[in-house]
Amino acid sequence: MRQSTEHFVTCSPGLEPTLFREAKALHLSRLEQQVGGVRFVGDMADAWRANLELRTAIRVLRRLERFSCPDDDTLYRVAKSIDWSRYLRSDGSFFVDAQCKESALDHSQFLAQRTKDAVVDSLRSASGLRPSVAKEDADLRIHVHLWRDRCTISVDTSGDSLHKRGWRKYQGYAPVAETIAAAMVLNSKWDRKAPLIDPFCGSGTILIEGALIASDTAPGLFRSFGFEKWPGHDDCAWSEIRSQAKQRAAMPPKLKLLGRDLDQDHISGAMQNVSSVGFRDNCEFVAGDACAFPWKRGWGATIATNLPYGVRVGCPEELDQLHHEFGTTLRTSCSGYNYAMLVGTRQFAHLLGFDKWDSLPLQNGSIPCRLLVGSL
Structure with a gap:
């Protein structure tokens, strides 16, 4: 070894x-x-x-x-x-x-x-x-x-792709990859104390990855790996490394992660998923319109979300309006918030109407997209 x-x-x-x-x-x-x-x-x-x-x-x-x-x-x-x-x-x-x-x-x-x-x-x-x-x-x-x-x-050494964390009970439609969700949180300005909010939460992937990061929970604790099948694998030494990672994990007790989605099935599925990682008490999922989220002034929260692209979900006629309305809502109600948003095109990014942002070109599965990171 x-x-x-x-x-x-x-x-x-x-x-x-x-x-x-x-x-x-x-x-x-x-x-x-x-x-x-x-x-x-x-x-x-x-x-x-x-x-x-x-x-x-x-x-x-x-x-x-x-x-x-x-x-x-x-x-x-x-x-x-x-x-x-x-x-x-x-x-x-x-x-x-x-x-x-x-x-x-x-x-x-x-x-x-x-x-x-x-x-x-x-x-x-x-x-x-x-x-x-x-x-x-x-x-x-x-x-x-x-x-x-x-x-x-x-x-x-991995076996299944590492984006397959092992905690997912509900798939939903067109979920963001767990690795991309983790990257969104890691590249955001979230202090891991103020709330983390996903107004288009789907199956809850971004908030769950945020919970794993905030609690210092290793993402591989819920799955097995290819190397465990190798002849001569030292299971005792491997178990010790896993045990140390488990002992290290601790969720900040007052941290809140808030998700919203129009689809009640997604909300129910997100609650199943978050329960499988043990963070049900810290996460709140509610069915509703993203633009009608009850934003609080002075909250200092971080918004991390995967906006509809129109490649897998949504129709072109509605997406421009959605991005414009959502951007207007955030600019008027969320001063002092941070954001990390996945958007499909430069046009969608500009429709949000934010003053400035850092842009990171990514690929969610086979779909090219951009991660926008900034403050309101």
């Missing part, structure tokens, strides 16, 4: 600086911000902590080999030389995700197939047993990345 190696933590486009700040706060070593994520060097305990603690991460990849790869025979030879028994039982299941660009090997499926052959042959020659290939619920996910004939083979 103490052997240090290179890891790459992936994230959604635009979140690299936020993820880098998180990784720095976690005291991971030899950090480097790169396109698509953050690199660090550490042992398995560091990989465990990265999976458990990083709120904007999607996957933590442990790099095994990096080499010049001019042809498929080289790929097969290097992949077969890896000691796969450290990561996969001979009768286990695995899946290979391959990507290639600007290389002699220019077919990702062929790249994946040659890697699969190498893994199967390596384990079968050692044990006589043949692992199976399974895209769903595989015991191990292997990542192969080939760019300009330079190949990197990594194992995925």
Whole structure:
């Protein structure tokens, strides 16, 4: 477990600086911000902590080999030389995700197939047993990345994408990704003392991520990880790290998180979700119009919300009016408030009518959007 190696933590486009700040706060070593994520060097305990603690991460990849790869025979030879028994039982299941660009090997499926052959042959020659290939619920996910004939083979320590926290009971329609919701809160000016408000709360994702942040609750406490299936996994040491994270978590007793949505089903679902993380007493969800929220002057609250884009919800004829009316309401009723708002276009941002803001281009799933951060 103490052997240090290179890891790459992936994230959604635009979140690299936020993820880098998180990784720095976690005291991971030899950090480097790169396109698509953050690199660090550490042992398995560091990989465990990265999976458990990083709120904007999607996957933590442990790099095994990096080499010049001019042809498929080289790929097969290097992949077969890896000691796969450290990561996969001979009768286990695995899946290979391959990507290639600007290389002699220019077919990702062929790249994946040659890697699969190498893994199967390596384990079968050692044990006589043949692992199976399974895209769903595989015991191990292997990542192969080939760019300009330079190949990197990594194992995925995370398993399911880290945005799948494990607390969600109610999905709702078009929810914001948990990693994006966490980034909204982390990039806001919220002091974690004044109320956090989401007037378009949907299934409650943003407020729940805010509650996890305010209480210093590790986002990975509600789920399991891919590395737990690895042969030789030190469950005792891992349990100690989880236990320390649980003991650290504590919600500020007077903190309030307030959500509103027109759909009563969303409100009921949000209450289910927040109950699964244990913060029901701090969160209040009410069905109603966002523009009719009972704002209080001098509250100093932070508004964190995912405004309708019209890509998945809403219709174009109504969205302009919604943004204009909502912006007018906030400008007249919420002086001194902070905000972090996800909007679909520059036009929607300007319709809000705010004087100035910081803008961070993001991608919520496949949808390009912008995070606006500022004060009223």
